[in-house]
Amino acid sequence: MKEYGLFINGKWIVTEEKIGVTNKATGSNHAFISVAGKKEVKEAVDAAETAFKTVKMEPYQRYEILMKASQILMDNQRKMAEFLSEEVGKPIKEAMAEVARAKQTLILSAEEAKRMTGEMVPLEGAPGCGNRLAFTMRMPVGIVCAITPFNFPLNLACHKIGPALAAGNSVVYKPATVTPLSAVFLCEIFAEAGLPGGYLNLLTGSGSKLGKFLTEEERIGFYSFTGSPVVGKQLLENAGFRRVALELGSNSANIVHHDADSKVTAELCVKHAFANAGQVCISCQRVYVHRTIYNEFCSQAVAYTQNFVMGNPLDPKTDIGPMISESEAARAEEWVKEAVAQGAKILAGGKRRGAWFEPTILTDVQHDMKIVSMEAFAPVFSIIPYDTIEEAIALVNDSIYGLQAGVFTNSLEIARLCAMKIETGGVIINDGATFRTDNMPYGGIKESGIGKEGPQYAVKEMTEEKLIVFKF
Numbered sequence: 001m002k003e004y005g006l007f008i009n010g011k012w013i014v015t016e017e018k019i020g021v022t023n024k025a026t027g028s029n030h031a032f033i034s035v036a037g038k039k040e041v042k043e044a045v046d047a048a049e050t051a052f053k054t055v056k057m058e059p060y061q062r063y064e065i066l067m068k069a070s071q072i073l074m075d076n077q078r079k080m081a082e083f084l085s086e087e088v089g090k091p092i093k094e095a096m097a098e099v100a101r102a103k104q105t106l107i108l109s110a111e112e113a114k115r116m117t118g119e120m121v122p123l124e125g126a127p128g129c130g131n132r133l134a135f136t137m138r139m140p141v142g143i144v145c146a147i148t149p150f151n152f153p154l155n156l157a158c159h160k161i162g163p164a165l166a167a168g169n170s171v172v173y174k175p176a177t178v179t180p181l182s183a184v185f186l187c188e189i190f191a192e193a194g195l196p197g198g199y200l201n202l203l204t205g206s207g208s209k210l211g212k213f214l215t216e217e218e219r220i221g222f223y224s225f226t227g228s229p230v231v232g233k234q235l236l237e238n239a240g241f242r243r244v245a246l247e248l249g250s251n252s253a254n255i256v257h258h259d260a261d262s263k264v265t266a267e268l269c270v271k272h273a274f275a276n277a278g279q280v281c282i283s284c285q286r287v288y289v290h291r292t293i294y295n296e297f298c299s300q301a302v303a304y305t306q307n308f309v310m311g312n313p314l315d316p317k318t319d320i321g322p323m324i325s326e327s328e329a330a331r332a333e334e335w336v337k338e339a340v341a342q343g344a345k346i347l348a349g350g351k352r353r354g355a356w357f358e359p360t361i362l363t364d365v366q367h368d369m370k371i372v373s374m375e376a377f378a379p380v381f382s383i384i385p386y387d388t389i390e391e392a393i394a395l396v397n398d399s400i401y402g403l404q405a406g407v408f409t410n411s412l413e414i415a416r417l418c419a420m421k422i423e424t425g426g427v428i429i430n431d432g433a434t435f436r437t438d439n440m441p442y443g444g445i446k447e448s449g450i451g452k453e454g455p456q457y458a459v460k461e462m463t464e465e466k467l468i469v470f471k472f
Helices: 039-053 059-075 078-090 092-113 157-164 181-193 207-216 229-239 262-278 291-305 326-341 389-397 412-421 457-462
Strands: 003-004 006-008 011-013 016-024 029-034 132-140 144-147 170-174 200-202 222-226 242-247 253-256 286-290 345-348 360-362 380-386 404-408 428-430 462-469
Touching: 006 181, 011 207, 029 181, 039 144, 039 200, 039 207, 059 078, 059 157, 059 181, 078 092, 078 181, 092 157, 132 242, 144 157, 144 229, 144 286, 144 345, 157 170, 157 181, 157 457, 170 207, 181 200, 207 229, 222 229, 222 291, 222 457, 229 242, 242 457, 253 389, 253 462, 262 291, 262 380, 286 291, 286 389, 291 360, 291 380, 291 462, 326 345, 326 360, 345 389, 380 389, 389 412, 404 412, 412 428, 457 462
Parallel strands: 003 029, 144 170, 144 222, 170 200, 222 242, 253 286, 253 404, 286 380, 360 380, 404 428
Antiparallel strands: 006 011, 006 200, 016 029, 132 462, 345 360
């Protein structure tokens, strides 16, 4: 059984304490990884600070390294995908797709390294300033702390590390405790691509312990975090005046108006609800369907759900693998049982076998049920009828979250109204709330977080704007 270490200052470091990394399908350990403590956190930040201050990387060099890393990653697509399937429980076909997306994220980041532009400031338009010239520059913040979740451990890491390096920052990288092996491989890839030692440092271990040590390190200039609202709020409080970007999840809603194709939208909503066993921040969780097509939509959704295959994540026929842990699957099961006890009906699924939870559809739910109001993060979604579009918009907005929403309609006026009135960071017309490409600005409002991901937008988050004024 392999043992993996921390990656600090370009070297692999093995600590005395180690934790097992489980295969989510079997529940057994298939590797061990070192656990970092306060000493290793300081060493990682020391290395990141030294690299940032002493090892100069020109923008084109950053571009070349990121491009080379993207190619090495794709050359090892199958190997990385198997890491993801084993440590996340993700079906191999979804894991292969995540690797391909991560490659694109690194390419997009590489391109941003060549676009670090400021803007001219027309000072000469102010009285008495005709002899002045002013412009702005984008300057790296210094050390970026990237804290990533378990559900897309590779691509979401690339969404933080790629822009940080493109902007000229160094990185301290803390992956989710349960999915560290893809992080190890990613660091190996960057080392092979020629990234100087200290520019990327990997710390693994307890999130609560390392999170405390990392926020106590005042040399870190920016925190990029994807995870739960509870942890995100604590990070924001502890960071003080330092910059923070938070992506904290959602209970994403979709509106299906009476003029939409119920069969097409039902299949799409089901697909988006059950991808990665529902463990997606913008997973389809609430679907508001116009009452005139409600029954038809429900029937289509149930029919399509019956086609999903649960099984071994490494089997190419598998559509749904295990959830990240049996305890999470049990929590989802409990939420469904609680909803049923309060009057909800199960149209499909609802049963658990270990860490596997059947793709589940609920109706007759109430808005205050956990399975509706909270982030389910499980292969479960609810179908809710509505009568007017104003009612549907109000239901979508009745949430503590606000990441993305989807709207299906052939009416330009309905689409315009939804785009203007829905309170989310993104409104997707004629596609699901789950739609995301890696070059778009991605981020929410309310308790879904602050800041934007997407390399072009993350680079701006990870740099400071400096004003330069010349007097002649």
